[in-house]
Amino acid sequence: MGRYVARRLLQMIPVFIGSTLLIFCMMYALPGDPVAALYGEKKPDPAQILAIKHQLGLDLPLWHQYWNYLTGLFQGDFGTQIATQRPVADVIAQAFPVTIRLTLFAFVFTVVVGVLLGLVSGLFADKAFDRIVLVFTLLLISVPSFVLGYLFQYLFAFQLDWLTPTVQDSRDPGQLLLPAIVLAALSLAYVTRLTRTSVAENLRADYIRTAVAKGLPRRRVVGVHLLRNSLIPVVTFLGTDIGALMAGAVVTEGIFNVHGVGNTIFEALNRREGSTVVGIATLIVIVYLVASLLVDLLYAVLDPRIRYD
Amino acid sequence: MRGATRTTMTRRALAAAGAVALTATACGGGSTASGGAGAQSGVVRAFWTDPQHPVEPANTNEVQGGKVLDMISRGLMKYNPTTGKAENAVAESIETDDQQNFTIKLEKGWKFSDGTPVTAKSFVDAWNYGALVTNKQVNSYFFQYIEGYEDVHPEKGKPKAKKLAGLKVQDDHTFTVKLNQKFSLWPQTLGYSAYAPLPKSFFTDHDAWLTKPVGNGPYKVDSYTKGQSMKLSRNKYYAGEDKPQNKGVELKVYTDQNTGYTDLQAGNLDVVDELPAGQLKNAKRDLEGRYINQPAGITQTISFPMYDKKWQSKKAAMVRRGLSRAIDRKEVTEKIYHGTREPATDLTSPVLKTSGGYKPGLCGDACEYDPKAARKLIKQGGGLPGGKITLTSNVDTGSHRQWMEAVCNSINRALGKNNACTINPVPTFSKFRSDISDKKMKGMFRTGWQMDYPLIQNFIQPIYYTDASSNDSGFSDPQVDKLIDQANAATDEKSAVRLFQQAEKRILETFPAIPLWYQNGNAGYSSRVSNVKLNPFSVPVFTDIKVK
Numbered sequence: 001m002g003r004y005v006a007r008r009l010l011q012m013i014p015v016f017i018g019s020t021l022l023i024f025c026m027m028y029a030l031p032g033d034p035v036a037a038l039y040g041e042k043k044p045d046p047a048q049i050l051a052i053k054h055q056l057g058l059d060l061p062l063w064h065q066y067w068n069y070l071t072g073l074f075q076g077d078f079g080t081q082i083a084t085q086r087p088v089a090d091v092i093a094q095a096f097p098v099t100i101r102l103t104l105f106a107f108v109f110t111v112v113v114g115v116l117l118g119l120v121s122g123l124f125a126d127k128a129f130d131r132i133v134l135v136f137t138l139l140l141i142s143v144p145s146f147v148l149g150y151l152f153q154y155l156f157a158f159q160l161d162w163l164t165p166t167v168q169d170s171r172d173p174g175q176l177l178l179p180a181i182v183l184a185a186l187s188l189a190y191v192t193r194l195t196r197t198s199v200a201e202n203l204r205a206d207y208i209r210t211a212v213a214k215g216l217p218r219r220r221v222v223g224v225h226l227l228r229n230s231l232i233p234v235v236t237f238l239g240t241d242i243g244a245l246m247a248g249a250v251v252t253e254g255i256f257n258v259h260g261v262g263n264t265i266f267e268a269l270n271r272r273e274g275s276t277v278v279g280i281a282t283l284i285v286i287v288y289l290v291a292s293l294l295v296d297l298l299y300a301v302l303d304p305r306i307r308y309d
Numbered sequence: 310m311r312g313a314t315r316t317t318m319t320r321r322a323l324a325a326a327g328a329v330a331l332t333a334t335a336c337g338g339g340s341t342a343s344g345g346a347g348a349q350s351g352v353v354r355a356f357w358t359d360p361q362h363p364v365e366p367a368n369t370n371e372v373q374g375g376k377v378l379d380m381i382s383r384g385l386m387k388y389n390p391t392t393g394k395a396e397n398a399v400a401e402s403i404e405t406d407d408q409q410n411f412t413i414k415l416e417k418g419w420k421f422s423d424g425t426p427v428t429a430k431s432f433v434d435a436w437n438y439g440a441l442v443t444n445k446q447v448n449s450y451f452f453q454y455i456e457g458y459e460d461v462h463p464e465k466g467k468p469k470a471k472k473l474a475g476l477k478v479q480d481d482h483t484f485t486v487k488l489n490q491k492f493s494l495w496p497q498t499l500g501y502s503a504y505a506p507l508p509k510s511f512f513t514d515h516d517a518w519l520t521k522p523v524g525n526g527p528y529k530v531d532s533y534t535k536g537q538s539m540k541l542s543r544n545k546y547y548a549g550e551d552k553p554q555n556k557g558v559e560l561k562v563y564t565d566q567n568t569g570y571t572d573l574q575a576g577n578l579d580v581v582d583e584l585p586a587g588q589l590k591n592a593k594r595d596l597e598g599r600y601i602n603q604p605a606g607i608t609q610t611i612s613f614p615m616y617d618k619k620w621q622s623k624k625a626a627m628v629r630r631g632l633s634r635a636i637d638r639k640e641v642t643e644k645i646y647h648g649t650r651e652p653a654t655d656l657t658s659p660v661l662k663t664s665g666g667y668k669p670g671l672c673g674d675a676c677e678y679d680p681k682a683a684r685k686l687i688k689q690g691g692g693l694p695g696g697k698i699t700l701t702s703n704v705d706t707g708s709h710r711q712w713m714e715a716v717c718n719s720i721n722r723a724l725g726k727n728n729a730c731t732i733n734p735v736p737t738f739s740k741f742r743s744d745i746s747d748k749k750m751k752g753m754f755r756t757g758w759q760m761d762y763p764l765i766q767n768f769i770q771p772i773y774y775t776d777a778s779s780n781d782s783g784f785s786d787p788q789v790d791k792l793i794d795q796a797n798a799a800t801d802e803k804s805a806v807r808l809f810q811q812a813e814k815r816i817l818e819t820f821p822a823i824p825l826w827y828q829n830g831n832a833g834y835s836s837r838v839s840n841v842k843l844n845p846f847s848v849p850v851f852t853d854i855k856v857k
Contacts, residue, residue, distance in 0.1 A: 032739030257568035
């Protein structure tokens with residue numbers, strides 16, 4: 001297994017280089033000049049534009065810029081923002097913890113509630129509870145997240161007055177709960193449905209019948225034999241979902257005033273801050289890669305037949 | 310052995326998963342739960358976003374950084390929030406005999422919030438810093454009228470000098486300024502924050518100054534957490550008359566105007582100075598009248614590429630007038646902007662007030678909607694060049710696409726032709742800007758002007774003087790240049806304003822640009838505060854706000 005992990009880690013290197021190069025080229029190809037945009041509606045000052053470009057190395061050919069970026073990256077230097085003149089590492093260090101917390105809350109919520117709902121409705125397939133869950137999840141899938149966001153805001157903040165409509169302090173984990181639930185809603189629906197189908201199917205499998213025939217207590221049949229085998233598709237989904245949650249928080253972050261990665265990357269894109277976009281996107285790519293590695297390792301835990309040598 | 314392998318593997322996998330989780334929570338460990346909603350008594354909570362540029366006087370050209378500078382610094386002059394007139398602040402007197410050499414005397418007793426005195430050197434050093442090309446300050450052009458600007462800020466190459474030749478310190482409280490041209494209204498430009506004085510610490514420890522700016526204004530910065538808030542309290546050394554009526558200001562960072570507006574309605578925020586476009590229609594009712602809608606120093610015009618042969622003839626001027634008369638400004642400002650724009654009838658802005666040169670109706674009937682007259686004028690002018698015309702603008706900000714479509718529809722309706730006018734949307738502002746500087750415009754294009762200081766000169770000279778910095782249309786008329794020169798050499802304000810208005814009239818004869826509308830600044834505030842006003846730059850006058 002050690003070798004397997006090492007191989008997978010090595011495979012990340014070309015993916016990492018490829019994705020940074022791709023995003024770098026895309027940012028380069030976008031129309032408009034971020035340095036000229038510093039001057040707003042006023043006529044830009046050519047002498048200063050040259051000076052700023054020279055200082056940030058933006059006057060070099062594309063391959064040279066990318067080379068500088070890559071070598072800088074290995075020294076922990078993510079580049080410098082054009083407008084604010086802040087190191088991109090600073091910007092990332094400010095936004096990432098917020099998003100990681102938001103994602104983590106959303107993820108835990110998705111797993112706990114989703115698997116529980118799915119398990120119960122799978123065990124009682126085609127009963128009233130199952131029908132209700134199916135309608136409920138269908139609703140979550142079909143309602144766009146911003147509708148849900150505004151709905152929750154209206155309901156919990158303006159009508160019930162339980163909390164403030166927007167996040168007052170992105171560093172306060174308690175305040176991130178509501179946006180996390182909104183963010184998790186869609187994944188929750190998928191996880192519930194995946195678990196439900198898988199549980200309902202496995203319930204008729206031979207090994208479950210055997211386990212029941214052996215006279216095992218119901219708790220053990222469901223908790224160990226059934227659930228473990230039913231979770232494989234769910235884990236696959238969750239693995240890719242963690243990256244999607246991080247990157248897909250733009251809308252939710254916007255509604256609830258969360259100063260996280262989604263908002264930062266959106267702003268950076270608008271302002272053509274190439275190094276910021278590449279830096280954040282690269283980190284998200286790494287999160288994806290690590291998550292998918294973890295998923296593959298978890299397969300082995302869930303299903304003993306799967307082994308990595 | 311199978312069982313054993315499995316448990317170790319389980320443990321390892323779980324350990325790996327746990328490590329990720331731990332790192333994530335560790336990041337959260339440092340924060341303490343602070344009651345964000347609870348307001349400190351006497352402190353105004355205002356809408357803010359992180360400034361796009363570092364906050365320093367000569368490098369801040371957007372409103373968020375401007376808010377901070379407005380609070381923490383005070384220049385030689387200050388604009389009265391109600392009248393828009395420049396009044397002495399740090400200056401005791403600014404005198405000149407020839408409209409070109411100025412002697413500036415400072416009032417004694419002014420100090421920065423770190424306790425160091427404000428001297429003539431504080432100004433001269435700050436201005437030299439702002440003008441020097443290698444310091445890469447976006448507001449450098451504010452110093453362009455001071456003698457020696459070309460040496461410290463050449464168009465190309467290295468600067469020949471480090472300091473502006475026109476600035477001389479006489480003693481602690483006196484310095485002289487020599488301009489490179491006559492400019493009678495120059496002292497009145499000095500209220501803009503780019504001209505603010507800077508303490509010694511700005512030059513000795515620049516990075517520390519940027520993280521916590523120090524100035525001589527009514528407030529001082531206590532703390533700034535990026536992505537969260539900036540807290541300001543009273544500057545006990547402040548020597549001006551407009552002492553704060555509140556205990557301090559907290560600028561709270563929002564992702565966008567919508568979240569700010571939501572918090573305003575929920576009572577978590579006191580002042581929002583940019584209301585979301587979608588809420589303008591209902592803002593007055595929703596906020597129970599706690600809504601401000603007043604002129605800002607911003608105008609929108611449509612310009613023509615006067616560098617293009619097709620638009621240079623005498624007859625083309627008639628076509629331009631005809632197009633102007635085909636635009637139903639009133640309908641667009643009401644339907645799209647809900648009264649936050651006013652149809653323009655001159656080239657300046659109501660912010661100037663009539664005493665400062667604003668003259669409604671100066672444009673005459675050329676700015677009045679009359680489809681019949683429009684048709685006639687365009688016909689007399691030989692019709693649209695090529696039978697049709699485009700209207701170009703970036704569409705990534707504002708509601709440019711909406712108004713452009715409305716304007717084109719209005720023109721098409723007036724001409725009775727479906728596709729006489731079409732819009733040409735440019736995806737980004739920076740692309741649009743570079744197309745303009747490269748003189749690639751073919752038909753009409755959007756030109757907006759946001760004033761640097763509330764002076765009629767600023768609405769005319771930078772846009773219509775031959776080869777001026779923002780003369781995007783390439784308009785040139787020796788007669789106009791002459792009138793502007795005369796206005797700058799005038800000995801008193803009244804005659805200067807009169808001459809600028811003559812220049813304006815003359816410009817409108819050629820009609821290189823169609824005045825569209827004057828933009829208003831708007832703001833909403835909570836019931837917790839009172840006496841909220843906007844200054845001519847649409848920035849809330851924080852010193853005057855009272856907290857209940």
